[in-house]
Amino acid sequence: MNSLVQQLEQYKQEINAFVVNNADDAEVFRIKYLGTKGLIKNVMGLMKDVPAEQKKEAGLLLNEFKLFTEQKFEQLKQSIENNSEEENNLDWSLPGNIVPVGTRHPLNLVRNKIVSIFERLGFSVAEGPEIEDDWHNFGAMNLPEDHPARDMQDTFYINQNPSWLLRTHTSSVQARVMEKQKPPIRVICPGRVYRNETISARAHCFFHQVEGLYVDENVSFADLKQTLYFFVQEMFGKDVKVRFRPSYFPFTEPSAEMDISCLICGGDGCNVCKHTGWVEILGSGMVHPKVLENFGIDSNKYTGFAFGMGVERICQLKYRVNDLRLYSQNDVRFLKQFTGVV
Numbered sequence: 001m002n003s004l005v006q007q008l009e010q011y012k013q014e015i016n017a018f019v020v021n022n023a024d025d026a027e028v029f030r031i032k033y034l035g036t037k038g039l040i041k042n043v044m045g046l047m048k049d050v051p052a053e054q055k056k057e058a059g060l061l062l063n064e065f066k067l068f069t070e071q072k073f074e075q076l077k078q079s080i081e082n083n084s085e086e087e088n089n090l091d092w093s094l095p096g097n098i099v100p101v102g103t104r105h106p107l108n109l110v111r112n113k114i115v116s117i118f119e120r121l122g123f124s125v126a127e128g129p130e131i132e133d134d135w136h137n138f139g140a141m142n143l144p145e146d147h148p149a150r151d152m153q154d155t156f157y158i159n160q161n162p163s164w165l166l167r168t169h170t171s172s173v174q175a176r177v178m179e180k181q182k183p184p185i186r187v188i189c190p191g192r193v194y195r196n197e198t199i200s201a202r203a204h205c206f207f208h209q210v211e212g213l214y215v216d217e218n219v220s221f222a223d224l225k226q227t228l229y230f231f232v233q234e235m236f237g238k239d240v241k242v243r244f245r246p247s248y249f250p251f252t253e254p255s256a257e258m259d260i261s262c263l264i265c266g267g268d269g270c271n272v273c274k275h276t277g278w279v280e281i282l283g284s285g286m287v288h289p290k291v292l293e294n295f296g297i298d299s300n301k302y303t304g305f306a307f308g309m310g311v312e313r314i315c316q317l318k319y320r321v322n323d324l325r326l327y328s329q330n331d332v333r334f335l336k337q338f339t340g341v342v
């Protein structure tokens with residue numbers, strides 16, 4: 001008798017654990033427990049072995065077990081019906097939950113655009129480390145020991161003697177390219193650079209540059225002008241005019257700043273161009289022979305030009321962003337304005 005009680009308990013646990021997901025599962029349950037060759041039929045058959053004085057008690061137990069199984073079957077059927085009703089009641093035309101999609105950062109948009117323009121002219125992209133040594137950042141670029149840019153007030157030093165610093169321009173990447181590669185060299189170097197500046201609307205302690213370098217035989221200032229002219233036309237449109245102003249950089253000779261005609265007033269004069277009709281856009285020049293010699297490139301045989309521009313500056317002119325701090329504040333209201341810009 002005790003073994004029958006135990007056996008029924010075990011069956012009950014098994015029945016309780018039975019998982020039904022659809023009508024087919026419920027049918028499996030019915031055949032297994034309630035079918036003509038099912039478990040209930042089997043356990044009912046045990047009655048004949050039960051001694052006569054215990055038959056009444058055993059009969060009650062078995063009936064109770066049968067009832068339990070039938071009730072369980074009804075519950076399972078009901079739950080399947082409820083589920084399918086729920087599915088039928090769903091309104092499939094309701095709008096879904098919108099997953100927020102980000103946009104590209106304006107600086108990345110502009111950098112990608114710059115890169116794609118120069119890639120069409122045969123330039124390839126070169127990258128280098130943001131932590132640099134003195135030689136690649138300053139020495140190789142012909143900046144003398146006492147150049148003010150080397151001052152602690154302008155540059156973030158990580159270590160001194162030997163000097164390790166956060167690169168102040170991407171010219172260090174040009175240095176690393178010339179170190180490894182012989183002319184012809186035609187690269188652009190996009191990347192982040194660091195200066196020890198007080199953060200304001202017009203200055204930041206980090207910003208982004210794209211520099212370019214072209215070294216080959218017979219590269220002239222005319223090549224420089226035409227390359228940069230092509231660039232601004234592709235970036236700002238065919239109507240933009242350019243002008244070059246003499247300048248000084250230790251790594252180029254001669255050097256020039258390039259201005260473009262003001263995009264806001266078209267050259268008539270406004271606040272953006274300080275009523276001159278022109279806005280400065282980049283620095284450029286012919287690579288100083290000493291820089292070439294620093295890398296064993298024969299400056300009598302080879303010449304080259306280099307240029308460098310601030311990505312923030314181009315972005316400012318293209319999208320009228322007037323505060324540098326906006327770029328790194330991660331304000332979604334600012335970033336969302338560039339949705340759809342490719």
Ligand SMILES: [Zn+2]
Nearest residue numbers: 262265270273
């Ligand atoms: Zn203007």
